[in-house]
Amino acid sequence: MSRMRGMIIAIDGPAASGKGTIAKLVAEHFGFHCLDTGLLYRAVARDVERAGFRLEDTWAAVSYARGLDAATLDDPALRGAEAGDRASVVAKIPEVRRALLKYQRAFAERPPGAVLDGRDIGTVVCPDADAKLFVTATAEVRAERRFSELRARGDTTTGYAAVLAAIRERDARDSGRADAPMKMAADADLLDTTQLGIEAAFDAAVGLIKRKIGQQGAA
Ligand code: DC
Secondary structure: OOOOOEEEEEEEEOOOHHHHHHHHHHHHHHOOOEEEEHHHHHHHHHHHHOOOOOOOOHHHHHHHHHOOOHOOOOHHHHHHHHHHHHHHHOOOOOHHHHHHHHHHHHOOOOOOOOEEEEEEEHHHOOOOOOOEEEEOOHHHHHHHHHHHHHHOOOOOOOOHHHHHHHHHHHHHHHHHHHOOOOOOOOOEEEEEOOOOOHHHHHHHHHHHHHHHHHHHHHH
């Protein structure tokens, strides 16, 4: 494998674990590019629905994945838990995953380095990443975080129990699918953010990454 590529940091984990925020802060810290790969699946789901197809329509999902315009990833419609739930449906389709691989791998190789966050970065997209983190927290704590976000946005209709049920359903779909299920890579470091605020989680992430990169330099 060519070493012309930049440094690759893979950050995987379940919804609302804090992995997206950690990935952005880590990328800023090291001066690397950052790709939230969940946005790709969110955008495919958006395009399928906008064109009037069902999310389960494999043909439609595959064609929109193949034709995805990465310039549309900062669309505000892609934010929020509902867009994530819809993304998780198209993400089960193996041909959709395959269609999005090339873009992710090319992004990962951008010098001087890249941070990618998702579900299968350390296992499938970049198995040879220089550092891998699996960021997680209990479903209850992740649901509390999401619930507070909803309240902060003025949503007073969605209850905690519904948020927790949606988190559990998404976890089951993402880790239960046959192709590239969410799972911790054997050589990843586990970062449990259940008891950590974002600053402490970021510090822990940088510490783990530096240790991993230092070990490689010494090897
Ligand atoms: O990280 P996120 O919540 O934006 O991801 C939305 C969905 O997209 C997630 O539930 C499953 C899918 N996804 C995936 O299958 N593989 C990735 N690398 C990233 C996201």
